[in-house]
Amino acid sequence: MASKKRYALLVDLDRCIGCHACSVACKSEMGVPLGVWLSHVKYLEDGAYPNTTRYFLRNQCNQCSNPPCVAASGGAMIQREDGVVLIKDPKSPSLKTSMIACPYHNISFDEGRGEFVKCTFCSHRVDRGLVPACANTCPTEALAFGDLNDPDSEIRKRLKVKGKSEVLKERMGTKPNIYYAGFKNGAREKFEKLIPGHRQWTAREIEQQTSFNA
């Protein structure tokens, strides 16, 4: 047996078609109420007519190896041995500090339940040998999940095929475990501008950046 596990997810943007299947899988699996998001898919248009294109970015907790939220949580959050970052005490007021500490907007407050929430990497599934709900349904297999320390894992195989992968806001030193492959024409930097950080997503942002509702 190699060293301990380190779970990670590859988002293959060459394969992603922005279909929102992962977003609905998340809502359904986690029982997420309306107005609260543990993950979503952002759209970004680029270029001038007729040389226009559109990029997609699946956004969720980056499950950082160096998670600023845990450090700021006053014990309300934990990082498991396998790297999964979880909220332990969802009603703790100190999680407000964690929300502000997250550079990716991925800790949210569920007003209806009075709880802080975020992606759990579907640890309840992963612990029983299943992949997270998003990776399970992704129609084009753009999401590959697995243990980075296992050379035979799906994610290691896919990372090898893709060659190059990137993370969001690498300069923050958070060491995310969500990897992206296939950013084109500076799309990563453009998306990063949509993520100023240190608060939660507003409904308006979700509305504008997901499917162009407004």
Add this chain to the structure above:
Amino acid sequence: MNLSRRDFMKLGMAAGAIVAGGGSLPTLSYSEELAKGGSSFSLAGKKRLGVPSSCLQCVAVCGIVGYVEGGRLMKIEGNPLHPNNRGRVCSKAQAGVNQVYDPDRILYPMRRVGARGEGKWKRISWDEALGEVAGRLKKLRDAGHPEKFMFHYGRNRAGWVTGPFLAAYGTKTIGNHTSICEVAKWTGQELTWGAHYDINDVANTRYMLNFGSNPLEAHTSHNYFAQRIVEGMEKGAKLVTFDVRLSNTAAKSTEWIPVKPGTDGLVALAMANVIMQEGLHDKNFIETWTNVTVAELKAHLAQYTPEKAEVESGVPAATIRRIAREFAKNRPSTVISYRGLVAHENGAMNERCAKLLDAIVGNIEAKGGTLTNRKGGWGKPKSPKIEVKAKGLKIIDGENIAYPTHHVNHRVLHMIKDGKNGRPDMYMTYVYNPAYVNGEAAFNISVLKDESLIPFHVAVDAYMSESTELADLILPDATYLERWDPEAPSSYSLIPFVALRQPVVKPLGEARAFQDVLLDLARRIGEDMPKLLPWKDSEDYMRQAAAQTAGLKDAGGFDRIRRDGVFVQNNKVEYQKHAKELSAAALKGTKVDPKTGVIFKGGDAYKSDKQYVGQMVKGKAYAGFKPDKIPKSGLIELKSEFLAKKGFPALPSYLPITAHKKMGPEDLILTTFKVNAQIHSRSQNCKWLTEIFHSNPAWLNPKTAAARGIKNGDEIRIRSAVGELKTKARLTEGVHPGTVAVSMHCGHWAYGRYASGKTPFPERKDEQIWWKDNGAHPNWIIPNHPDPISGQLAWMDTVVKVERA
């Protein structure tokens, strides 16, 4: 007793809590057997029961597994055994959970008590409801006027019982909804190669040439088509998309080429011209499998120069030449087509242009090319032959349509209003929402409301749609997750298979599967009807059908398909099906039509597609391209006598859109579209989907907007000949400057709180509808104008003026 929506919800919740699993539901722990994925456990680690079934959010009908906990459907995932979707499902399929537990769902039979459309209802018993329906049906039948019962369906997968029921009853006044979808594509194919539906073998192709299809977001085979496009592209295939709008498919394409609406056919013809002139065509295929010669085709196509096409379409001649060469040289290639090409006044002809391109380079039936349909088939239970002489009102095929092979449903209410061909006494809609889904919404509503035009309207529906709210009697239908149907979707893995729809949970409240209701009605009408529909219920039918299904009986029959949800009937992938030589046994008792070379059986002359056996080619007997509905030959009829005799060009030609000939400089063309998180009209009640896509601002090119003083987010007015629409503008570089694009999903004025934005109370205490804008429905301003060949509603041709509101 009058029921308020609150009462509905209370009862719905109670019913939701008591529906039990067990009983006739399978109790296998399916998910544990899955190779990967499968949510066999809840968040709390509780084990869930997995029931394989078939989706029916959209008509792709993917294989699903419903996960049930304590009798309640908790989650939907893909069925890994399904050859099409291979364990993966889209956003819509997963939101099927919302269809079952929609808090505004209709759970009891109801009778109208106020004026039509006033919204006042009385709950009645099933016995009373069916007593009334059966009584009225019997009266019409006894009077010798069964045709005065009109059955009009939308998303109907219950043809296995609606078909025999209507035949036994004796009415041919049966409406459908194909003319608002893609009938021009189907009729175009029926005139060209024969039986409709095409499969682009994109996983094995080198080049995809796409005219107006958006398969990465919506398609009759959306999810599994999208999977294979991505697979093909990863292997290096190119995808070139012609579209007026930057769809997600256009965005993921190697190249997006904007085109003026209605001119795609001309671009295809110009490409065909380039290919023929430059000798890039497949002479052998053309002269063996089509009914024209290379010389004939070359001469005809010469008029379509890329320069001429550039003037009309806006696509540069150099681009047309380059794409034509790439398409012809990177074989196998394949032409993808859909509503951008065919939802026009010239739609059927445009589809012929698409098939022309495939034919001249020999793509048809080639690996990696464009294939005729492949699918499995369910057997039918033994039952007496129905020999009832049926009658029909001539109101389902529109006026003066050359080949209405799938009927002209959007003209039905016009025909009823006109009245010269008679009117139905009883109009029954089944999962059909004519007020919302056709053009001219205001007209549709006025006819549906008028009791002198439609004396009695029964709606079979699970939701209070814009049309169901105008009914006199409502029969609450089971959702697709609560009932049985045989399914055999087109096979994108190219191997024939059958699939099952079975109840994942029991119907909520007093909802009943319409399939069972019809069998009940047959017994109530009595006379010969119960004998002609001899099944106890849907499950009984399915059990008997499984026993008659090729391969399934010996492989475990009904129990097997209940366990797996699918059954593969044959594992062999076949190409070049048309070139299969016929055996001596197949030729026994056949004749050859001297004019066409068609080998046929029965009768002295070849008159009906039903007589077709095969096609003589160069002295040999082949399977050929099987006709359907139109008795063409077994060749690809690039030259169509059927069109010529109705006054249309026999060879694929460009037919300019009438309304576009006299456009002013201020005019724009309205185009509509679908997005990935909604189906056309029946998913906006799904909260998880409508949260993602709930409003549909009009897409305008910044140049077009600037000329009208419109800024992003401004309120605008879009005016057509039939109405005016107020909406918001969304400025984007992703749309042709001569068009305004409005998605067709939004602006429901009924269909429950999520679709319409009418918020009586929150469904759950811990969640609120946070969005304010439910969008605007474009069908208020789109005329019900048909393609004269197929009857297709010309959705994408409406000339409009756009201004700041």
